[in-house]
Amino acid sequence: MRAASLLGILLILAALAVAALLAVYAPLKLLGLAGEQKLSSLAAGIFAFISIAAGAVIAFFAIAIGFPLVLSDLLGREAGVKLRRELEEKLTAYRARQRAMLEELDEVKKLLEEIRDLLKEGVGG
Numbered sequence: 555m556r557a558a559s560l561l562g563i564l565l566i567l568a569a570l571a572v573a574a575l576l577a578v579y580a581p582l583k584l585l586g587l588a589g590e591q592k593l594s595s596l597a598a599g600i601f602a603f604i605s606i607a608a609g610a611v612i613a614f615f616a617i618a619i620g621f622p623l624v625l626s627d628l629l630g631r632e633a634g635v636k637l638r639r640e641l642e643e644k645l646t647a648y649r650a651r652q653r654a655m656l657e658e659l660d661e662v663k664k665l666l667e668e669i670r671d672l673l674k675e676g677v678g679g
Contacts, residue, residue: 562624569616577609 581602588598 559624559627562620562627566616566620566624569612569620573609573613573616575609576612577606580605580609 584593584598584602584605587593588595
């Protein structure tokens with residue numbers, strides 16, 4: 555389990571390094587080529603934008619997916635079970651709250667129907 559966490563951390567760092575190269579180094583090189591008139595400025599701008607976007611996507615997925623996986627490995631199963639239990643408790647409380655709100659909405663609906671009926675009949679008429 556320890557080796558898997560270490561491998562995961564190394565993969566995250568490698569992905570972040572690739573993202574940094576794509577987001578920083580490649581656009582600088584492309585703009586340098588455009589400055590030397592070896593590449594048109596429009597093409598350099600488009601390629602630089604694509605490179606920055608690809609680097610951002612790689613960095614996002616490395617952080618958003620990689621870190622939680624590594625942390626769950628490091629924290630172990632016990633923390634995962636505890637977290638799951640807490641989430642289930644929160645979900646149960648949320649469901650109860652939603653049921654109560656639906657009951658209140660049913661009561662409001664009945665009141666509004668009564669008001670509608672009274673208005674149709676003409677109050678006092």
